[in-house]
Amino acid sequence: MLSLKNITKKFDGRLAVDGISFEVETGETLVLLGTSGCGKTTTLRMINRLEEPDSGDILLDGKSVKDFDVQELRRGMGYVLQNHGLFPHYTVAENIATVPNLMNWDKKKILNEMESLFEKLNLDPTIRDKFPEQLSGGQKQRVGLARALITQPAVLLMDEPFGALDSITRISIRKELKGLADFQEKTIVMVTHDVQEAFDMADRICVMDQGRIMQLGTPESLLFDSSNAFVKQFLKDQRLQLELKTVKIDELKSVLPVEWYMNSGFKSGQSVWEVLEDSLASGDATIPDPGMLMKGFFSFKK
Numbered sequence: 001m002l003s004l005k006n007i008t009k010k011f012d013g014r015l016a017v018d019g020i021s022f023e024v025e026t027g028e029t030l031v032l033l034g035t036s037g038c039g040k041t042t043t044l045r046m047i048n049r050l051e052e053p054d055s056g057d058i059l060l061d062g063k064s065v066k067d068f069d070v071q072e073l074r075r076g077m078g079y080v081l082q083n084h085g086l087f088p089h090y091t092v093a094e095n096i097a098t099v100p101n102l103m104n105w106d107k108k109k110i111l112n113e114m115e116s117l118f119e120k121l122n123l124d125p126t127i128r129d130k131f132p133e134q135l136s137g138g139q140k141q142r143v144g145l146a147r148a149l150i151t152q153p154a155v156l157l158m159d160e161p162f163g164a165l166d167s168i169t170r171i172s173i174r175k176e177l178k179g180l181a182d183f184q185e186k187t188i189v190m191v192t193h194d195v196q197e198a199f200d201m202a203d204r205i206c207v208m209d210q211g212r213i214m215q216l217g218t219p220e221s222l223l224f225d226s227s228n229a230f231v232k233q234f235l236k237d238q239r240l241q242l243e244l245k246t247v248k249i250d251e252l253k254s255v256l257p258v259e260w261y262m263n264s265g266f267k268s269g270q271s272v273w274e275v276l277e278d279s280l281a282s283g284d285a286t287i288p289d290p291g292m293l294m295k296g297f298f299s300f301k302k
């Protein structure tokens with residue numbers, strides 16, 4: 001478990017991070033969400049000690065990060081940067097092998113792990129000997145992920161990991177990652193300013209503004225249980241879509257007619273959004289009455 005306890009950080013006399021505390025359970029994904037300059041990257045960089053806090057403490061499984069050897073601490077934490085952060089003069093294989101080489105892994109083990117990551121991350125193995133500038137944005141980002149994952153760190157820190165990608169590539173990498181067992185087991189802190197991405201990836205979301213936490217909770221609680229004007233305003237433009245994605249069809253049982261349930265062919269666990277999407281994609285009326293579904297959704301919200 002990762003705990004931040006009342007962390008502050010000033011740059012040139014100005015507070016960039018102002019009393020942040022949160023805990024991330026083992027295996028949980030916490031997303032830091034907020035507009036530019038609110039202190040997301042600084043918070044993340046204090047976890048792996050690329051910045052030192054002015055006050056407060058950060059504990060990893062009960063031990064202060066200050067008490068770790070800094071290199072050892074960073075090896076236990078994968079770090080994915082917005083613009084991939086690959087070394088331009090290293091090939092793909094050399095980039096991915098950087099930390100394993102520092103840890104004196106034998107060549108065979110490095111090659112095996114690399115091969116398996118290429119497969120999991122949908123990377124074409126022929127790019128191994130290419131340099132970063134010869135890759136597409138999506139490939140570079142996948143290589144950055146492979147580099148962070150190869151030593152199987154328990155903690156993964158990701159700073160806008162999909163920020164430089166087009167929306168289609170971004171959504172498909174997100175889906176792939178979420179499906180990976182390696183990924184699901186990790187304790188993850190991810191930074192984004194993209195509301196949809198936060199809702200898509202997070203177990204819990206920490207909304208930040210001017211170095212402070214405005215609200216921290218599950219996606220559901222941010223949407224349906226927020227007395228916070230800042231958070232409401234922040235989610236305003238995308239609220240309907242977020243709600244449709246967050247509410248599960250099973251939750252509407254009490255507000256939809258029994259016939260609708262019998263005839264509509266949805267899968268338990270699907271969000272209302274997914275049911276609507278399936279219906280559109282199939283082109284036929286798998287939903288007997290989408291209007292009734294929406295009516296049910298709005299009466300559920302009341």
Ligand SMILES: Nc1ncnc2c1ncn2[C@@H]1O[C@H](COP(=O)(O)OP(=O)(O)OP(=O)(O)O)[C@@H](O)[C@H]1O
Pocket residue numbers: 011012016034035036037038039040041042043193
């Ligand atoms: N090394 C630094 N020196 C001086 N000021 C800094 C430094 N790093 C960050 N800051 C300032 O601290 C504040 C928070 O920056 P930070 O990079 O954490 O924001 P962010 O939320 O990650 O923003 P973005 O979404 O634009 O990446 C900003 O006002 C920034 O200018």
Ligand SMILES: [Mg+2]
Pocket residue numbers: 040041042159
């Ligand atoms: Mg940042």
